[in-house]
Amino acid sequence: MSNDRTERLVNLVLCLLSSRRFQTSTRIARTVPGYEHNHDDKKAHDAFQRKFERDKAELRRIGIPLQSGIDYLGDGEPGYRIARSDFELPQIEFTDAEAAAVAAAARLWQQPELQSGSSDALRKLRAAGIDVESHAAASPVKSLPGAEAALAPFLEAVASRRTVVFDYFGPRDGAAQQRRIQPWGCAAWRGRWYVAGYDLDREAQRCFRLSRISGKVRLTGPEGAFTIPEGVDVLAFASAADDRQLPSRATVLVRPKRAWGVRRRADQIGPRTPEGDQACFSYTDTAATAAWLASFGADVLVTDPPELVKETIACLQALADDKETP
């Protein structure tokens, strides 16, 4: 931002903050240095109005909302003001433990946008005389939330109700596909980030795992483009894949002193046979369990149930198969 614009904006803020009355743009142009122009020159006046619009948007972006309205003493032309109660950080006091929590929160992010959001917030608190960082305490636990780069743009899009466009590598997709969604909310489940929303091309509700997004997330179209349905539960979307099956019992033979992973999982070991120690455990997902058992190679022999035996043999055959050599 140019020096002139920065100076103009500081003066605009002070001007609009100094009076409770709405000030018309004509009056602002006459008062605040940097806006002066010949009101009767249409070109100059249009240029002023564009400049003023851009300045209002910049103030909104850094958290300064302009109110617009008509001053009852004026000539009916709409004007602007900054209400002190909207502008100022309210009085806020943290206990030592709360300050320590805020300091820890500010250090959590690895995403640059979220890092700068947190540190800008701390600077505002510090300007109000609250130094949370001096209360930072060593914690025995460190949390490393998912560092998905798409999180910050999605949070912004949800907050401003804007449409987002991104490329997504779905579990069944051979290539990343472009998606257009109206995002409703974000959630973290088991250390991963998800977004749920309305997919404009598929015309249905969808949930996306942020780690599967490839490339940049773009916000497009106007703010306030949609409303978020009441009671949306993003977490329910995220965990929907976790369907519950009834458990089955597996019986396997484990070579002596081998396949410790199977032994750890077993709730019953023995008797010993010449082919190995018998081990039993419960499982739900046949395919995943067979793949896991196959990873122990010849140290494990699956004996029951038959579908688990069959599935394990299928895994091993696929692994042992001579495939084309590149």
Added chain:
Amino acid sequence: MTQNRLARLLNLVPYLVARPEGVPIAELAADFGVDADQIQSDLTMLWMCGLPGYGPGDLIDIAFDADEVRVLFAAGMDRPVRLAAHEALALSVALRVLADTPGVGDRAAIASALDKLAAAAGEIPADVTVRDTVTDPQAERYAALVASGHAARITYYSASRDTTSERVVDPIEVVAADGHAYLRAWCRTAGEIRQFRIDRIDACSELDEPSEPLRLTNQPAPTAFLASELPRIQLLLGPGAKTVTDAYPCDEIVGEPDGRRRVTMRVRDLDWARRFVLGLGGDAEVLAPAELRDAVRQTAGAALARYQPA
């Protein structure tokens, strides 16, 4: 992270108002994350700004005595600007993550800090839910172990080696990442810092001696253990094995015309890779190195032989 200049200027005045005793230029610069020259030019600009009228009594007045800065007239900017939406979100989502992480701090304080921030921001424009950050019920027990400052003897199952071993460790911290909790500790047996996944610690007894992690350096997080000198493998992943790209850091992922994915990744060693590929249940094909391809085939062949009737 340096702040946008306008935001910094609007912060500088209330910062000085809150510190009427004066602040040295160097301290101001450090607190705002810029150099002293930048702060000088910021103050000079503020000096030229003020209230309509813009006469001597209307402009912001700043005094420099003996290198200390004080504000004499703030032109109505006594308080910093409210938290902007993105600032309040960054902190409040982080607090929600902390609130869902066991052992990380005072839950009640996290919750009340969240309420106070929401009040200070006006509104927090997006609701974010955080759940099951750590699924291991033992995480808090290990947080207590770290807090005790004692060394411990643990029995640890290493899935990559399929072995269980006993070792004495000097705990450093519990790290919550990827839905799991890890104990980061100096391992006296290995002579280096290791991360132990807590659900794989089969037994743990606290010792009556202090934890003395020998090298408290910046070791990588559990998700970032793959350094560039580790062996590189290339796999072709079928539909069932595609979640590999979510769970492991990959150097390169290429979609093939047949819908499979060609993935290049670094692994700790080839024996680990052999177990890893075997566990993908035939949905993965090893492209390179040939040594790994042969090892996988051989292991699977030997296992299959056990199912053939003699």
